[in-house]
Each structure stands twice: as C-alpha cells, then as structure tokens.
Amino acid sequence: MSVVPFEHLACPLDGMPLCREEKSWRCESGHSFDVARQGYVHLLPVQKKRSKDPGDSKAMVSARQRFLEAGFYRPIAEAVTKAALVGAVNGSPLSCLDAGCGEGYYLRQLEHSADHVEWCLLGLDISKWAVLSGAKQDTRANWVVGSNANLPVVSESLDRILCMFGFPVYSEFVRVLRPGGLLIQVDAGQDHLRELREIIYPEVRTESKKVSSAPEGFRRRASEDIRFPLHLAGAESIADLLAMTPHLYRASQEGRARAAALESLSLTVDVCLHTFERV
Template identity: 45%
Template sequence: MPILNNLSCPIDLAPLHRNERSLICPHGHTYDLAKSGYVNLLPVQNKRSKDPGDSKEMVAARQAFLNQQHYFPIVETILSSWPEDNLRGDLRILDAGCGEGYYLNEIGRLFTAQGIVTDRVGLDISKWAVTAASKRDKDVSWLVASNARLPMPNERFDAVLCLFGFPVFAEFSRVLSESGVLLLVESGEDHLIELRKILYPAIHEYKPTFASELADFGLISESSKRFFITLDSQEKIQQLLSMTPHMHKASYEGRELLKQHDSLTLTADIKFRWYQKKH
C-alpha cells in the first residue's frame, strides 16, 4: 500500500501529488518529507503555539510506557468490538490523534495476521509524536496536522479512530465513506483512580462526554473494559504520570506524594463507543 497518497493541501484542500521527497499541490504549495518519512501538513497560520501538542519529553514517556504493553487490552477490545459490517479485505483507517503510533501499529499488525490489508493514516498535532511514530512503522502515512482541518478529501476512510483525543465530528463525517464508522475511546469513571487519590485531596464527580446523540453519527455499540496495571518502579510511575493530563493538573504536593511510592497497582477503566455515519 503506497504511503502519503490521496491527501489534500491544508491551505486550499487541492489534491497533493508526490514528487520524490515532496508533496506538491497545483497552486504551488510544497511540503517536504522529513528524513523518517512523515510530512508536516500543519501550516504556521494554523498553529496556536510555536510547538503545539505533546512535548518531546511527554512523547518519550508515553512511548516507554506503551512499549511495555500495559494497554494492549485496549487494542484487543478495539479489534473484538469492530463492527462486522465494516470489516472487509482491505480497510482505510485514520487514527485522528495518533500520538507516537502505538495503537495504529498494533492494529495494523493484528489485521495483517487476519489477512486484512490496511491503508493507515496517523495524524497528530505534535511533531514530536509523529516523528516517533514514523520511526515505529514505515507502512503508515504519518502526518503532522490538525483534526480541525483534516488534509484529505471527502470519503477517504472506512473508519476513523479517536483514542483519548479531541474529536471534530464534522470533519470526521466529511472524510468517512457513506458506510464509514467512528470509534471514540475514552477514560471511564475509575480510570487510574488509585493514582488520582494520591495526587488530589478530592476526586471530582465523573461526567461522561458525548452522552447525547451526535448530529452526524448514530451509536452502534458501547462497551467498557477494566483491567489492572502493576508498575514496579518509580521510573515507570513517572512515565505514566507524564503521559496523562494529571502531570499538569496535579499540585506540587500531590506529585511529591507520588514520589514516595515504589510500586502501584492501578485500575484501567476504558470506554469504547462505535458510531455509524448518518447518510
């Protein structure tokens, strides 16, 4: 499956064509491929900061944590819950907010073992995340880009995955085929509850997101997965903390309390919601 094909210019949405180490649109906008093979399709005028998204340090921590396969049950649940009507011999998949590429890499590997060919595109606003992802899996089109303005044509994908990300439903609907599906993966009420009880003096009441029906999508299925993670060193605990919002939300005192723990067993509580694009 050729990579970096069927993409659009982020400035004018004109089709991009490959010319050796560059992607070029008919109006002359040019995007050079990085050494590791990804392309940056996030124009300066669309950035909200100089270096948006996760930092280099956060990406390194997430990569170290995920490579230990603590979250592999999430991958298994994605595949086991995948709507049967959407499964076919070849699948076009967008991971919208792909991070350092763990999930899209694992999904591709498992689908290949089932004889399913995948055309996979991974997109993230963090150049550090996409740089790491592009070194992990060379069979994926990795893009620095934004969900707010997806750089690809209408009906480009059979499935859009948004795992712990920031969904933009109108754009997801636009790039999904008529029979396309959307997966939202989010934290449940008890996710990392043991960690949160150390970091915070009180736990806020859980409020589910997207509880009401979405304008462009109908709910197909909803499920939860609970499992346990044991981290046996302070280094691993800090890796997990660094890849969560709690790194910035928790107080100094809370983070210092966490440093007193050499091991933790944590609850993972994950929600999976599959949606069908409405016609």
Template identity: 60%
Template sequence: MNVQPFLHLACPLDDSPLTCTGSAWVCASGHNFDIAARGYTHLLPVQHKRTRDPGDSKAMVAARQRFLAAGFYQRIADAVNRALLPDGPVAEQLSCLDAGCGEGYYLRELVAAYPQQAFALLGVDISKWAVQSAAKRDARPNWVVGSNAHLPVQSASIDRLLCLFGFPVYPEFARVLKPGGLIVQVDAGSEHLQEVRQIIYPRAKPARQPHNAPPEGFSLAAVERVTYPANLYGADIISDLLEMTPHFFRASAEGRAALSELDSIRVTVDVQVASYSRSG
C-alpha cells in the same frame, strides 16, 4: 504487503488534492510540502497553531511509548480492534485514519491483529515529536503533522477513523469519512486511574462519565466498557504513566512528589470504546 500509506491527502491551505512527487506533496496551486528525512510530512500551517510547539512534548511522547510498550493498555487496543472490524477482515482494502495518533501504538496493534487485512493507513497528530516517533517505529503508514480541526484529508476517503483519548471534531470526521464509515472513540471512564487521581489532587473530583449519544450525522454502532486492574512496579513506570497524561500538568507539586515516592501501585483502567457509523 498488507499495509500501504494512505495517499488521499489535501492541501491544508486550499483543500485541493495533494500529489506525492517522491520528496514532497504538491497541490495544483503550487503549494509544496517536503517529506522529512525521517519519513513524515508537516501539514500544519503556522496560522493553524496556537503555540509554537503544539501538542505533546518530546518527554511526554517518550513516556507514553515506554508505558504502552510495557503492555498495560493491550486490552484497550484489543477492544479498539474488535470495534474497527467487528466481523473480522474484509476483502477490500480499508483506509484508516488515527486522528491524534501519538507515537502510532494503536495503528501498529491494528496491523498486528489482522495480518490478512489490507490497509491504507494515515496517522495525524499535532505534535511533531509524536509523529517523528511514529515514523521511526513503522515507515509503512503515512505520518502527518496536522490538526483534527482541519484534517489534511480529502473528503469521503476514509473507512475507519480512530479518536483515542483525543479531541474529536465531528464535523471534520463526518467530512473525511465515507458513508457507512466508522469512528471508534475511546474515552476515560469515571474510575480510570482513580488511585493516581486520589494521590495527586488535594480534592479529587469524580471523573466525567463518557457519553455515547451519537454526534450529528452518525448512529451508535456499538459500545463496550473495558475495566481491569493494572499493577505498576517501579518508580520509572509510575512516572511515565503520570507524564503521558494531562494529569501531569494539573497535579499539585505535593501530589506529584507523593506519587514519586511510590515503588508500586495498583491502578484501575476504565475506558469506554464506542463506535459510530456515518450516515449515508
């Protein structure tokens, strides 16, 4: 089997290594974290939460799952896969962390793209609903509720790290990556979903341009801009697109109502895929 769960987890309370007993993860200090019946582990202590139920809601996760399953972001997944393995499969097993994994779409696409590559996979998301959905769809990776601000991962244990439309915490990313390891980061470009933004905001502000200056301790390995049109047909899929993005909360009521009246829309997908190499 080319996919195994990533096992080098760390206790979120004292950072010591965790050992899997089969039904729980336990550290030397005796901290115990049960593996849920649905196949994931909750490693987000209450003191690391800002709200009672942080991250994407159950409805947002379901909307994103439907939208991604329809293939509208397949070209983004393809570009991410190229950046993760620019020279194709390698002989050794690669440990890969999706930091902000959502419902696991991009890790599943990675495995499908490289069936001969051996992976040890970990998905971390602050939303329990996202992690539940990911675990339900693919039981092979290790799925964890956790935070990018304090990743429950042992230092220098990761070869590849994904941060896709997420919240990068570069000091933590540098800590968990091996020397020479890669971050692959996806950020929205200035034209991303501009047609939707023009409808839902009274005064649409231009989106911020993604930057590709490498963070401290990294060098820029590659950058690719992915831009293409996507035709959405049906009010349901248009609604899913809005609900799966932060625009859902920022849009005016009038803007959401105007978008809901559409039966079709042609949107621009515009993202930057940048990879950064961890210095030795």
C-alpha cells in the same frame, strides 16, 4: 495483513488533493510540502498553530512509548482492533486515520490484525515529536503533523477513524469518513486511574467523559466498557504513566511529589469504547 500507502491527503491551505512527487506532496495550486527524512510531512500551517511547539512534548511522547510498549494497555488495543475489523471485507482495503495518534501504538496494533485485511494507515498528531516517533517506528504507515480541527484529508476518503483519549472534532470526522465508515472512540470512565488521581489531587472529581448520545452525523453502533486492574511495580512506570497524561500539568507540585515517592501502585483502568457509524 498488508499495508499500502495512504494517498488521500489534502492541502491544508486550500483543501485540494495532494499528490506525492518524490520527496514532497503538491497540490494543483502549487502548494508543496516536503517529506522529512524520517518519513513524515508537516501539514499544520504556522498561522493555525496556537503555540510554537504545540501538543505533547518530546518527554511526554517518550514516556507514552515506554508505557504502552510495556503492554499495560494491551486489552484496550485489542478491543480497538476488533472494533476496527467489524465489517471488513476480504480483498477490500480499509483506509484508517488515527486522529491524535501519539507515537502510533494503536495503529501498529492494527498491523498485527487479521491476514485478510489490507490497510491504508495514516497517523496524525499536532505534536511533531509524536509524529516523528511514529514515523521512526513504522515506515509502512503515513505520518502527518496536523490538527483534528482542519484534517488534511480528502472528503469521504476514510473507512475508519480512531480517536484515543483525544479531542474529537465530529464535523471534520463526518466530512472525511465515507458513508458507513466507523469512528472508534475511547474515552476515560469515571474510575479511570482513580487511585493515581486520589494521590495527586486533594479532591477527585467523579464525572465520566463517556459520550451519552451519538454525535451529529453519526449513529451509535456499539458501546463497550473496558475495565481491568493494573499493577505498576517500580517508580519509572508510575512516572511514565503520570507524564503521558494531562494530570502531570494539572497536579500541584505537592501532588507530583507524592506520586514520585511511590515504588508501586495498583490502579483501575476504566474506559468506554464507542463505535459510531457515519450516516
């Protein structure tokens, strides 16, 4: 398997295609965006930020990296890679965006896929700490600080989009995917990490985040429930899991203290993998 540079970035200010010029990306209007020494480019205009440092913090990114690299979610990564390879043709490159890539774990798993596939990989996240981590670990993919609400990507230039436990913006996904391109979306099921939630919350809600119908502009190709037990031995792994999820901030101080006192925890992983085709 090979990875080639992603060349379909668009200016976040006027939507014009960006061209790489040594250490910057530039559009015909003259807007220029420098490539950081770590290899990523910042394409989130300051006027579109909701805070000074949006997205996951440096600590959350580090916790996610440790947890995922330990292999706890490997069955999810393997299922995502398999779904992304559906319809792949020998010799035809696939352009893939991980929209909300975090520190890039799922993109790196694609790179370990079948030898006959050539990937153009783009990791995008609103957190500069996540993108920085991804760029440090993988120099073959392209890395961008940006927003799903205004993807800095040329229209109809992508073959695949991954959206892992993220914030899908389907109108943007429809715009940047080619007809026939696939959106691979993973959402939490109603029992996902239920045992942890029962510890940190006084009451556990049972609703699922599964998508009940195909979003506008897509048709459903497949849906797969992925469910498996997970045992965490040691306080550090439990702390990393909590820190990489929104539960860290939603839980009360008492709930977080109960989790911090644990030395081991058996959990249920319950997610749904949807594959939607751009019509």
